Amino acid sequence: MKKEILKYLKLFLGFFVCSLGIIIIIKSDLGFSPWDVLHQGISKVSKLTIGQASILVGSVVITLDFYLGERIGSGSILNIIFIGTFMDLILYLDIVPLSNGVFVGIFMMFLGIFILSVGCYLYISTGLGCGPRDALMVALTKKSKFQVGTIRNFIEISVLVAGYLMGGYAGVGTVITALFTGIFIQGVFKLFKFDVKSVIHRDIKSEAILLKEYIVNR
Template identity: 45%
Template sequence: MKKLASGLVRLMGGFFLLSLGIVLNCQAGLGLAPWDVLSQGLSRILPMTMGQASMVSGLVILVFDVLMRERIGVGSILNMIFIGTFIDLINLVNNSLGLIPAAENLWAGILLLVLSFPVMAVGMYLYMSPRLGAGPRDSMMVAIKRRTSVPVGVCRMIIEAVVLVVGWLMGGTVGLGTVILVLGNGPAMQCCFKLFHFDVAAQPNESVADTLRTVWNAWHGSAAQAER
């Protein structure tokens, strides 16, 4: 149970850092991230908003993950809830205090993007290392990594490049920052994983059922001890 509690704390820390990295990207003002380009492209050819397009693409990828036998864990569910929540909270605080000002020129924008790489890489490590489940898009990266000899950073770069091209062909907006994100995020994440000796594909994630079983066993054990 202590291991689960520690893992959940790391999950939340990871989600916060990922959200902070996304806010840094937005404040850079140099273009949408690859998955956002796809969502925007979908919203331009289908009667849906970018938010709805993001949810639809997430659900489609989730089905792919299940077919690839990736386990859907507590982290997968919390990912979809808390990253958006933390982004809103960080933006709320930033709008009041101005801690992360919007870039006023190209070089300031590039600096914010580069700063986001280590922030998001550590966030990825913190939320994936407890192996409580990854979000739909990260699970797809893990699934491909498990079945190939391609390094995890290259997997992410290839996925985001394909997503970027598809989104652009559908009318999504691509900027200099978009290209920088594609080329930088994957290698930064791979370096971070190597630094912490973390192999994302070394063992399967814990499923929701596994986590519930852990909680039940811990509660049942505590109840049995209390009766003695």
């Protein structure tokens, strides 16, 4: 049980680090992320709000993840809840200053992408399930001969182009995020000697069985 507790602590640490990276990217003040460009684009061509568009995209992506054989675990559900919660907490504490210039913004953008990549490693490596977008990256990496960085860049650029064509706003930071997130994630995974193809995530059913066994055997 101690091992499981440590695994969940690592999961939540990963969520917090991801959230910190995202806020640093936002505070760089250089543009939306590719996924937010997509959400904004969908909002412009429909009657949906950006928040509703985000939920719609997340639902479609998690369905696609399931179809591609990626397991939906507790980490998948907790990701949806706590990434946003930690982002709100970091914004409330106001611990990340807003960029006061282009060069500072570019530095913050790359720093944020690096921190986000470390967060992805921390929580994905627990094997407790990925968030919808990261699960898509993992699923496509497992099913292809391409490296994780190439797959991530393909996804980021694809959603950026789709969102832009629907009227979403793309800034310098958006392009940087689309081009470099995959490179940074692949570099961080190599740094920690983590092969994403080797991870077999537990689904919710498996975790329920483990919890039941623990309770029965106490």
